[in-house]
Amino acid sequence: MSLTTRTTTTPSTPTTITPTTTDKTPPPVPARLDEGDHSPARPVPVRQALRRLTSLLATGVTKSAAIVALLLLWETAPRLGLVDRTFLPPFSEVAVAWWALAADGQLADNTFASLVRSFSGFGLAVALAVPLGLLIGWYRPVADLLGPLLEVFRNTAALALLPVFVLLLGIGETSKISIVVYACTWPILLNTISAVRSVDPTLLKLAKSMDLSAPRLFQKVILPSAVPVMFTGIRLAGAGSILVLVAAEMIGAKAGLGYLINASQYNFAIPQMYAGIVTISAIGVTFNQLLVVLERRLSSWRVSAGD
Numbered sequence: 001m002s003l004t005t006r007t008t009t010t011p012s013t014p015t016t017i018t019p020t021t022t023d024k025t026p027p028p029v030p031a032r033l034d035e036g037d038h039s040p041a042r043p044v045p046v047r048q049a050l051r052r053l054t055s056l057l058a059t060g061v062t063k064s065a066a067i068v069a070l071l072l073l074w075e076t077a078p079r080l081g082l083v084d085r086t087f088l089p090p091f092s093e094v095a096v097a098w099w100a101l102a103a104d105g106q107l108a109d110n111t112f113a114s115l116v117r118s119f120s121g122f123g124l125a126v127a128l129a130v131p132l133g134l135l136i137g138w139y140r141p142v143a144d145l146l147g148p149l150l151e152v153f154r155n156t157a158a159l160a161l162l163p164v165f166v167l168l169l170g171i172g173e174t175s176k177i178s179i180v181v182y183a184c185t186w187p188i189l190l191n192t193i194s195a196v197r198s199v200d201p202t203l204l205k206l207a208k209s210m211d212l213s214a215p216r217l218f219q220k221v222i223l224p225s226a227v228p229v230m231f232t233g234i235r236l237a238g239a240g241s242i243l244v245l246v247a248a249e250m251i252g253a254k255a256g257l258g259y260l261i262n263a264s265q266y267n268f269a270i271p272q273m274y275a276g277i278v279t280i281s282a283i284g285v286t287f288n289q290l291l292v293v294l295e296r297r298l299s300s301w302r303v304s305a306g307d
Contacts, residue, residue: 071091074088074091075090075091078090086270089270089274094271094275094278096271097269097271098275098278098279101272106260107260107275107279109255110257110276111257111279113255113256114242114245114246114257114283117180117256118180118241118245120177121178121179121180122180122184122237125180125183125184125185125237125241126188126234129184129185129188129189129192130188130192132189133188133189133190133191133193133230134222134226136189137192137193137194137195137196138196138218138222143193153186154186154190158179158183158240161182162179162247165178165182166252171251171252171253175248176245176248176249179248180241180244180248183240183241183244184237184240184241185237187233187234187236187237188230188233188237189233190233191229191230191233191236192226192229192230192233194229195226195227195228195229195230196222196226198229199221199226200225203225204221227295227298231291231294231298235288238284238288238291239284239287239288242283242287243284245258246258246261249262257276257280261273264276
């Protein structure tokens, strides 16, 4: 008789083994500092726009502080008796006179006449002086031939030759535009010559080693390198074109800002005289800023190379 041993197995509950780690890893750092904040985060582009707006406002306040101080001094000095308000009226009276001139069309007509003469003479000077400056600066024989003549005329003031222009060309538009051309030519011409002569010789050697033709050499190397120095002369000529024209318009002109200033002085309309002067200053500043923007566009490669 055999004994049968029955083995019964009882189900055992599974045991969960918890892994133990010897090194502790630090908790993950949130991507943004305000991740734990339940308030809605301000978008980054809005922050950048606000920061840029604040910077622009600060820059504008800094640049306009001196002008605002000058206008406040101009307004208060005559009222406090520091200067005779008959010869230097407060700025508010000048502003009222300026608005009156603008309302009846006198300011617009005289400004248009001056701008046409000034821009015509300035454009002719640029068209004449830039190619001539490139030619003199690049070709040494031309510089040796014309150098003494240029030294004579560059040291002769344009206003000193104003009676000569009036005698030879009359008191019409031709003499006024011609005196502007003469005054604007020399800053542009001399700075263009200096710009061509100051081109980096290494760039010229590299360009010549690539067998560039003379027109391509001018286009790719000389002109881009000469633009900043050239525009220094062009900006000086732009300021001189307005100043010389005003002086020319005071002799035998029937329209223009110079005529307006001169006629106001003779009629003892002092606020109108200062209104014309303020208009000339505003035109000069605007014209200079336009030339600065144009210079930055033409020489943008220098900025990108520096960055």
